Amino acid sequence: MTRAVTIIGLFLTILIGAGTYWVSHEVERLEKRYAEIQSNILAEQESIHVLQAEWSYLNNPERIERLSQEYLSLDQIKVLQMASIDDLPEDADLHQYRIDKFGEAVAFLPIPRPRPGDLMYDEAADAMIIDAPSVAAQTGGAQ
Amino acid sequence: MSFTRFSYWLRGDRPELGPDQRERLALETARNRIFITGAMFIIGFCWITYGLVDASVLRQGNEPAVASGTDTRELKTERADIVDRNGILLATDLPTNSLYADARVVKDPVESADQLLTVLPDLDRDTLIRHLSSRKAFVWLRRNLTPEQQYEVNSLGVPGLNFQREERRVYPHGRLFSHALGFTDIDNNGIAGAERKFDNELRINNGPLELSLDTRVQYALEEEVESAMETYSAVGAAGLVMDVYTGEVVAMTSLPNFDPHRPGQAPADARFNRSTLGVYEMGSVFKLFNTAIALETGTATLNSVYDATEPLRIARFSIRDYHAENRWLTVPEILVHSSNIGSARMAMAFGGDNQQKYLKKLGMLDKPQIELPEVGGPLVPNPWREINTMTISFGHGLAVTPLQVVSGISTIVNGGIRRPATILKQDGAPAGERVFSQQTSEQLRRLMRLVVTEGSGKKAEVAGYFLGGKTGTSEKLVNGRYVKNARMSTFVAAFPMQDPKYVVLVTLDEPKGTKETYGFATAGWVSAPAVGKVVTRIAPLLGIEPANAKAPEIEQALQIELRKGERKLASF
Numbered sequence: 001m002t003r004a005v006t007i008i009g010l011f012l013t014i015l016i017g018a019g020t021y022w023v024s025h026e027v028e029r030l031e032k033r034y035a036e037i038q039s040n041i042l043a044e045q046e047s048i049h050v051l052q053a054e055w056s057y058l059n060n061p062e063r064i065e066r067l068s069q070e071y072l073s074l075d076q077i078k079v080l081q082m083a084s085i086d087d088l089p090e091d092a093d094l095h096q097y098r099i100d101k102f103g104e105a106v107a108f109l110p111i112p113r114p115r116p117g118d119l120m121y122d123e124a125a126d127a128m129i130i131d132a133p134s135v136a137a138q139t140g141g142a143q
Numbered sequence: 144m145s146f147t148r149f150s151y152w153l154r155g156d157r158p159e160l161g162p163d164q165r166e167r168l169a170l171e172t173a174r175n176r177i178f179i180t181g182a183m184f185i186i187g188f189c190w191i192t193y194g195l196v197d198a199s200v201l202r203q204g205n206e207p208a209v210a211s212g213t214d215t216r217e218l219k220t221e222r223a224d225i226v227d228r229n230g231i232l233l234a235t236d237l238p239t240n241s242l243y244a245d246a247r248v249v250k251d252p253v254e255s256a257d258q259l260l261t262v263l264p265d266l267d268r269d270t271l272i273r274h275l276s277s278r279k280a281f282v283w284l285r286r287n288l289t290p291e292q293q294y295e296v297n298s299l300g301v302p303g304l305n306f307q308r309e310e311r312r313v314y315p316h317g318r319l320f321s322h323a324l325g326f327t328d329i330d331n332n333g334i335a336g337a338e339r340k341f342d343n344e345l346r347i348n349n350g351p352l353e354l355s356l357d358t359r360v361q362y363a364l365e366e367e368v369e370s371a372m373e374t375y376s377a378v379g380a381a382g383l384v385m386d387v388y389t390g391e392v393v394a395m396t397s398l399p400n401f402d403p404h405r406p407g408q409a410p411a412d413a414r415f416n417r418s419t420l421g422v423y424e425m426g427s428v429f430k431l432f433n434t435a436i437a438l439e440t441g442t443a444t445l446n447s448v449y450d451a452t453e454p455l456r457i458a459r460f461s462i463r464d465y466h467a468e469n470r471w472l473t474v475p476e477i478l479v480h481s482s483n484i485g486s487a488r489m490a491m492a493f494g495g496d497n498q499q500k501y502l503k504k505l506g507m508l509d510k511p512q513i514e515l516p517e518v519g520g521p522l523v524p525n526p527w528r529e530i531n532t533m534t535i536s537f538g539h540g541l542a543v544t545p546l547q548v549v550s551g552i553s554t555i556v557n558g559g560i561r562r563p564a565t566i567l568k569q570d571g572a573p574a575g576e577r578v579f580s581q582q583t584s585e586q587l588r589r590l591m592r593l594v595v596t597e598g599s600g601k602k603a604e605v606a607g608y609f610l611g612g613k614t615g616t617s618e619k620l621v622n623g624r625y626v627k628n629a630r631m632s633t634f635v636a637a638f639p640m641q642d643p644k645y646v647v648l649v650t651l652d653e654p655k656g657t658k659e660t661y662g663f664a665t666a667g668w669v670s671a672p673a674v675g676k677v678v679t680r681i682a683p684l685l686g687i688e689p690a691n692a693k694a695p696e697i698e699q700a701l702q703i704e705l706r707k708g709e710r711k712l713a714s715f
Contacts, residue, residue: 005181012188016188016191016192016195019195020195023199042218045218046218046238049218049220049235049237050237050238052232052235053232053235053237053313053315054315055232056231056232056233056235056315056316057315057316059231060315060316060317060319061319061358061359061362061363062319062362062366065362076679076680077683079605079606079607079608079679079689082683082688082689084688
């Protein structure tokens with residue numbers, strides 16, 4: 001029995017000793033690695049910082065404008081090219097035809113939306129009818 | 144005696160017993176003692192094992208899931224970054240290397256200097272030799288080398304030359320923000336603009352400093368102002384865009400500008416901030432303030448008429464109109480025809496005290512408040528005579544900065560509340576001080592719109608954005624005398640006029656007329672089109688939708704009568 005206890009004790013001592021040594025060694029190794037990663041992070045942060053400055057430099061509006069003129073066929077947006085969702089006819093699909101002024105069915109054509117500063121729809125429509133007294137002609141006409 | 148007994152007791156021996164019994168007893172005692180000792184060791188080992196298991200295997204309740212190092216280092220630059228309102232980097236610190244010499248180690252100063260000159264040819268040879276033979280432990284030779292230069296110097300292998308890691312302020316957008324940001328000296332101390340004003344905050348470096356400026360708007364403004372300045376051969380120009388509800392300066396430019404990396408190479412004129420430091424007589428732009436005061440004090444209504452049949456003579460002065468109508472004019476007509484006589488009469492009606500009171504409230508008589516060190520105080524007449532009241536009504540005799548004008552116009556159009564101008568990004572509208580009533584503000588919006596549709600500001604019109612503004616042309620004061628052909632041409636406009644959001648100002652310093660303007664260099668010809676172009680470009684960026692002129696709410700917001708009975712839609 002004593003022998004068994006001694007062997008077990010010896011075994012446990014060796015195990016714990018080796019375990020402790022291994023843990024302490026591992027901690028040391030991880031700490032070294034940690035410091036290394038820390039300094040790598042710092043280096044990365046620094047390059048991110050430099051790249052951010054470069055990104056901002058590359059995003060200089062003057063350069064973007066030059067590049068867009070060179071490679072894109074886009075231009076400054078015109079006022080007329082902007083429309084809001086409210087400008088769309090609500091039930092465009094429902095209208096296959098409409099009744100015109102003379103009570104006849106004609107194909108439905110959506111009326112173009114007015115240019116800013118232009119005449120309103122009905123005035124423009126009136127101006128199209130030759131026989132009717134033209135409001136537009138009296139007020140100076142469309143531009 | 145007792146000691147002997149104690150020693151027996153200690154050994155577990157009992158001399159009174161027989162030898163057999165004593166032997167058995169001794170063995171028993173020894174076994175017991177070994178057992179106790181063993182048990183203690185086992186307890187000790189168990190304890191240590193428990194501690195070990197607890198520390199390495201078991202999880203404590205307050206232990207974080209991921210280990211965090213206490214010594215996590217964040218990259219901290221010497222000075223904080225400056226960003227625009229959308230987070231675009233405007234100024235930052237970049238690491239560089241500077242060359243210094245430990246002159247005690249330098250062996251042959253002359254030869255070392257010659258070697259160094261092969262790589263850095265722009266250094267002065269004599270100074271270099273003097274530095275290298277100075278026997279000092281530390282002498283700067285060259286600050287902020289490029290990486291190639293550093294490599295070349297390093298490969299020379301001259302003893303005594305060392306590099307010092309430093310940080311250098313870099314402005315990725317170069318000249319674009321030169322006046323707003325300012326610049327730093329070689330040791331990274333802010334010495335102009337926001338860099339100086341916020342020097343302490345930038346040094347403490349608690350995250351980037353957010354300005355209210357918008358890079359895209361700034362570029363649009365700068366480009367249009369620059370092209371106007373070139374077209375009309377002006378000597379200088381200033382431009383401002385301000386949010387009328389928060390007082391934020393969205394763009395600010397002053398031309399000519401300078402490269403903030405090399406401020407020393409720029410002439411003093413280029414470093415002069417015309418938008419906040421320069422004070423100018425603003426001319427007819429002041430008629431808006433004058434009209435607002437008249438409407439606010441109740442000495443005039445939109446239908447009041449004033450005699451502008453002939454020049455107004457007072458003392459040895461005579462006030463005349465540039466576009467003389469020679470008849471009685473209503474308040475809207477005074478603005479449309481920009482009548483000096485009418486404005487002066489309007490000012491006489493409410494008097495000099497009221498004028499001073501309201502101009503003071505508008506901030507025209509004090510230094511403007513903005514977070515920049517380059518701020519110019521207005522030139523206020525002292526004493527304030529009747530003639531001053533009359534001339535100030537049309538913008539002569541009181542010189543203010545363009546920033547003050549933009550602030551004042553913001554106050555007029557935003558419903559009458561004055562808020563301090565700022566270059567810092569605001570979170571909502573700051574507290575303001577009421578100067579004009581809502582009603583006065585609404586009337587002025589209509590009048591400003593009328594100037595663009597009917598008056599001198601026609602060239603600024605942009606379909607869909609409903610600009611309203613006022614031109615102002617004044618002769619420049621040089622050494623206390625007006626110079627006839629040296630003008631300041633200013634156009635200030637707000638848009639969209641049915642619900643103003645932004646104010647835009649363009650001032651050209653000494654513009655000359657061209658063939659296209661038939662030789663005119665007045666604000667309506669040179670500054671107004673520039674403002675129109677700026678608005679066309681910035682309105683989509685600022686999220687302002689173009690509107691239809693015939694929309695009933697716009698008609699209602701902008702309609703005005705030029706003369707009673709003559710109904711005029713200002714929205715056309």
